[in-house]
Amino acid sequence: MLDQSYYEKADQIIGNYGRQQSALIPIIQEIQNEYRYLPPELLTYVAKELKINEAKAYSVATFYENFSFDPKGKYIIKVCDGTACHVRKSIPILDFLYKELNLSKEKNTSDDMLFTVETVSCLGACGLAPVLTVNDKVYPAMNPEKAGELLKELRGEA
Template structure:
């Protein structure tokens, strides 16, 4: 059960876009930006409020890879595993991050909600491979060592 403040914030977002079905995606984007994930209870609430069937709202949310029903960390690290990055050894970078943070293929977010590590098919920076992003900021020509240094920097910023 979500706190009442989640619904109040969602009502603000809905009123910004208007109670119309065409506002579904922007509303979902704003909710996810606010909470770093899309709580299922809010998606059900939004559907009812804007006149969309709940199944439709869920089909949209699950179609777009950007939406997540799982809470994400403050720093979302996306490691590219596209062809250029893969051949230039992006997987050892992913493995180093997972080992350092105690994550795995099934567990993507640290218990302290500081880091989420995911793989993506392509970041569109093939000439800078291997790359990763932290909250959409590109970090080119990475190595496992540079990735661990980046974690140290990010941890320092969080203190």
């Protein structure tokens, strides 16, 4: 059960876009930006407020890979595993992050909700490979050692 403040924030966001069905995607995008994930209860609430069938709202939210129903950490680290990054050894970086943060493919958010580690097919920065992003900021020419330094910096230890 979500705190009432979540629903109040949803009402504010809905108010910014209006109650047209066509506003569903920008509304749920803004909700996800606010909470770093899309709480299922809020998707149900938004569907009701926009007079959209709940199943239709869920089909939209699950169609787009960008939406997540799972809470994410403060820092979302995306490791590129596209061809250029893969051949330039992005997997050792991913393995290092998993080990350092006690994560895996199945468990990608740290218990302290500080880090979420995801892989992506391409970040569009092939000339800088291997790359990763932290909250959409690109870090080029990465390796496990640089990733360790970055984690220290993000934790405020550097």
